[in-house]
Amino acid sequence: MQTAIILNMVRLSLLNGNAPSSCLAYVTYGNLLVLRQGNIEAGYEFGQLALAVLHRYEAREFEARVQFVFNGFIRFWKEPLQTSLESLLVNYHHGRETGDYFYGFLSVILYTVYALGVGKNLAAVERDVALYQQEAQRIQGLYINNLMPIYRQGFRALLGQTTAPTSLNGDEFDEEAVLAHLATINNNLSRAVIYMFKLILAYQMGEYEQAYAFAREVDPFKHLFWGTYWYVQFTFYDSLVQVALLNEEGEQDEQTVVSYTQRIAENQQKLAEWATYTPSNFLPQWHLVEAERLRRAGSQTQARQHYDQAIELAQQYENRHVEALAVEKAAKFHLRRGQTRLASYYMSDAHYLYGRWDARLKAKQLQRQHPQLVLQRQPEAGFGTIRTSLSTTSSRSMVTSALDLLAIIQATQAIAGEVVEETLQARLMQVMLEGMPVQRGLLLLPHTADEWYIGVEGRKNGKNKIELRPNLPLIAASAPLMLTNYVIRTHESLVLNDVVHDDPRLADDPYMAHKRVRAAVCLPLVNRGELRGVLYLENTVATGVFTDNHIALLHILASQAAVALDNAQLYQNLEQRVAERTAELQGLVSELDAFSHTVAHDLKSPLSGIIGYAEILGQEMGHLTAAESEELLQRVIQSGLRMRHIIDGLLTLATTRAGDVPLTVLDMESIVQDQKERLFYVLAESKAEVVLAPEWPMVVGYEAWVGEVWANYMSNAIKYGGNPPRIELGADVVDEQTARFWVRDNGQGLTAEQCAKLFTPFTQLGERRADSHGLGLSIAQRIIERLGGTVGVESEFGQGSLFYFTLPLG
Template identity: 30%
Template sequence: MLSSIFVLNKCKEIVSMGSRNLALSWEIPGLYSFPLRCSSDLSTYCLFRFFGGYKLDEVNKDYIQYKQSIDLLQQKYSSLYIEICYKIIIYLISERKNKTDNRYFICDNKEQEKQYFEYLQENQNEWLLFIAYFSKNLLNYLFKNYEQAYFDSIEAQKYINSCKVHLPASQYLFYATLTLIANYKNSKFEDIKLVESINDNLTTLKLWASHCPENFQHKYDLVEAEKTRILGQHWQAEEFYEKAIQGAKKYEFLHEEALAYERASEFYLALGREEIGQFYLRNAHHCYTRWGAKAKVQQLEEEYPQYFVGVTNQGKSKGLSTTISTTGNDGTILDLNTVLKASQAISGEIKQENLLQNLMKIVIENAGAQTGFLLLNRQGKWVIEAQGTVDSNQVTVLQSIPIESVNPDNSTPILPTTIINYVARTKENIVLNDAAQEGQFTNDPYIITTQSKSILCTPLLNQGQLRGIVYLENDLTTDAFTSERVELLNILSSQAAISIENARLYEQLEDYSHTLEIKVDERTQELQEKNTTLGATLQKLKATQDQIIAQEKLASLGALTAGVAHEIKNPLNFVNNFAELAVELTEELLEEIETQKDRLDSDTIEYIEEILQDLGQNVEKINHHGKRADNIVKGMLMHSRATSGERTLTDINSLLAEYVNLAFHGMRAKDSGFSIAIETDYDDSLEKINIVPQDISRVFLNVANNACYAAYEKKKAVGQEFIPTMQVSTKNLGNQLEIRIRDNGNGIPPEVLDKIFNPFFTTKPTGQGTGLGLSISHDIIVQGHQGQLQVETEEGNYTEFIITLPQEV
């Protein structure tokens, strides 16, 4: 069964196809037995025709025919439905008697309309209430009663659910959204709520347009154009207006094409682009006339009488055609497509070179000129910045040739300066149909020499300011520049002036941006250099700070050890001295007993000798441990004086070789059986570096001693087949030098590796090390010389100490 119920946001067919299906439903046998259904279909069919943009006189005939049929059915609901819709048509096709009040189109006055709506509400007929309020919303919007249209749309919204998936609902969304935008600046309404509603409706329209672009794309584009207009986004608005016009035209929605033209004309007129605005307005007038909306045509002529002089009484409505060319056959008609494309091509360029090329080509092509020149004012003088000819696509730009220049081939002026100066002074057009024979410029040297025929010189004005001059010439014929072409050029000149000014500002902005970029780069370079300097200074400050901290630490430790030396060393001296004295006394006592043993019995002598022997052993242990304590105190004193020397230029290879050799002989002195193989690899490219030689030598001696000790201890454990080896090398790393001392001993266990640089930590047996050697070495290298002291080890195989020192401190 065919029905008027269409879910349009899912429909892929255009409105006109739906209307034909509805008309057929009236003729299907059997459907007539459902009078309410059939009459509803007829009313909806007429609405389809109306919203499909059909000529209003045709829709009117349909309404008259089907209204009579519906009246025969005696269905009150259907009669009211088609009557409301019919009154929209009657209102549009009739000349308005009351030119100021459109609020009561359903009834003759306010009281009658009030009773009408009360009747609908009493009968709870939400569909008819929606149709009635929507009809009022539509007409009040079309005739610019925007505030009343807003209130009507609010009332219609209350009953939208009655036809949410039917044709009127989708049309309501379109006109209600336009109504919201029209009231955006109305202080009675809250802008925030309006914007929210507009955005929500746009989202819905966009969704519908994606499913059925034939019906909804141009509607979406027009609403988007109006939105961007109120937001001041002019370029976007121009694009959306053009899309809306072309979309409505393509799918023959004549009434919405007219509406799009009308809103676009208001947009351009508000921007001061009067020529383009006038042409859009005349095309809207033309479309409304073709549609048959006499009331709307009348309203436009009353609102803009200055633009429709001579149009109202012509007897036929020519208006503006988008397909008639400017051949001069009809002086009131121009090719709007040409105007739009040319205007868009000009406005679409922002770079001056491209703009001048496009502008010159468009002007020559559309004005019917052979040659053309574009003149700009540079530092108070008019110069040629673009020149071209009709038979060449090449346009010469940005050569800044003064207009007073002479052609070097024949010594004639290149332009009539009297005409150009006149236009520059008066800001008026100059059109000469036969320049050599008539007009006030016949004595110009250029015209005398060239015997010029048709000349057109026009100013490019923007807000009253002269931005440039276009000079055109045609020497093939007289009267080349018709009034239509002059009018077309006037329209384009307004856009050209704006674009030239925009290009000039853009060029200035680019120059400023480039200058600013150079300054930023220079400043950035300066800051980077300063940052580098500050970074180096900071590193020096940190190194100095570390040295100060180390010195303070050592000073504190020195103070401590000085106290220890004062408090402990003196008693130790007494202990050691008296222990040695006690040994001597014990030996003397034994000697005395030997001389007196004849006087003592043998048991007494044996007992005394045992006591003296034990006493001697105890005294020897006291003396031994006293000396060990004395060595610990001496080590602490050495730690506190680690960086007390002055820096001097030192040959690191020689210093290293000397103290490695000293470590070897020191070990040999303690144990005559000690032996170790020493492998060296010194880098001869190393230069002398600034160090404290006493401190660095102490580091070399400590590390070499540890290497000798570790390798020799492994030999004791493994046996004679093991060969203790120490590898010593130096290497030039550029800004740094590297010293490596490696032994093939047992390595360092992982669990103690992190502790080896702690003071008083040692892995040697008790009495063989103080645990201060590596701690002192670490402070000397890291804090005293800003270097690094690292260790690589493998338990059971080797240990290698890596010392890194800066070449320049």
């Protein structure tokens, strides 16, 4: 009945126009498309339409529900999980402000699921859940009060704060009693959540039989997870458990092996399909399962590649959870192969990653089981104790009532109005320093993911005027690297109202100790899940200077700053693209002018010959001997062939501008032999000597195009070589990725000026090359550059020439 109502609402909205409630119809319909039809693209489009209608009509009464469905069930199929993570917390405040507590707190529940999925610091998430649980308990009869304790206890278990490694029992939680109660009231979803936590715990601790039993408890109810990231987690861990059991020593009956193998294949197919939409949320998991599966199959080289790919992707997508798992499995893979040094490297890294994630029990287990492999590294998770979350200290209504709204608007407009990067950075720092109780600030920006610099430094002088310095190196003397590196890695905001008291370790930071910083703020500037910069502000005079209002304003401005930095980068890229496109068009205009000259001049000459010889034949037909007539006909044919050669060259030049061609590994020896046979008569007529190299490296390219390059180079060597021509063809490996192929002739060679113009389209060099139309080498250049290589010439006047091209090794 509800589905029919939604479909009817969508139909009426599309036929008659939207109403405020249309946003709810669209987002629910989008969810149905994803859940029931697996149509992720269409579901996402309807979700976007719902948001557009929501904002168009400012339908606040529907905001919590629409945002919950979109961010909880639709968005992560098409966007990185981090974007849903941030929006779900924001939606909690939407629910509070509109009185829609049910969907506000449900958003918190899904936040914890997705926080686990991306590997957000476990201690930080557990603290967040505890605070939200206190908020929820103030509202009597709220359904969410039955769920919060389960999720909080699940994170406590992952932190190692329960009575046993795979149990959720604790001082305030009786697992058996809770499961019995849930069974009595037929709450299968909550039961499945408990067993999901136990499945993850058991697998991580290496208790694979227990993990399999827990997975079987979840399996009948996994459909209740569909549409959320719990379903993805179950698909992932279900495969890991079954491949782990297959990899266990001992005999297994054929039916079990077939069943496990089939189940793993089905799960892998799902992950692979989902990864086509959003690789960041699914691809690292797919590679890890594939690595474990191939290890069992004995494909050791392929398995290692998949381990490394899983690790690399998890690092790239900042998924600590999967990264820690993948590194641990890679360590055990190398250990089984007797590669102790390599295993030690991976195991030490796994220990560090689990510690950074705050999976303390797992980190201790690795230290206990592999003491000879684990080299201690200090995890950074301790900063979680000084993290300040806005989730419990502010909401939209609090910010609006406590802050000067006009000041916020002016500040955000000042930031948003700048599109030139350097100007924006300076304006951003000025706005921050003007509105905050600080003396100095830094805007950190990335050169690369691992290399950062200070985009602008701002400080207030004695007269409270702001001085700015752009583009400085990021070194220990200029910034608290312990603090900034943590924010860069975790994307978490840090508010320290008393630096030494909040975390005594910061007293050891060289910058903090030297500058005697009393209070500091360090914020990530994140837009669309990507870190665009880091803002650091400090007070060296007093502690406790940052109020809730200051923090709220900082987060508003940081959000605007991240968007503005993105826009400025896009504007700069656009200007660069416009400049490049303008230069390209100017080049094309020059080519077009030269092309016109070729058509008008080079084609005119043989065409005039054809007309002239034909007129002679027509006028003197009765007076010419057979031999004379034959000679005139041959001249007509030669002129026509020359025209065809010019036209073929023009067509080839044009086709190299077309779309991509299929690349394959080339047998270069065969290609060279084919082109030699193609030029057989020309070689015989010129009595040329051709010397071929005995061996040829394997490269990647497009055979038809590469053949044309060889034919062009060889034709030039015949035409402009010695008398008789001597032509050498060979190859050499330049480096691990590139091979060079060359043709050397014994001609008169070229001057440096001629070499500089040689590959320019429609350019002719000297009287000896006057019968050329200037296309061949430019075609060769365009072909090779399209295939990822380069062309060139090495020549000295009077010493012959060597023409070469490079291609990627196969």
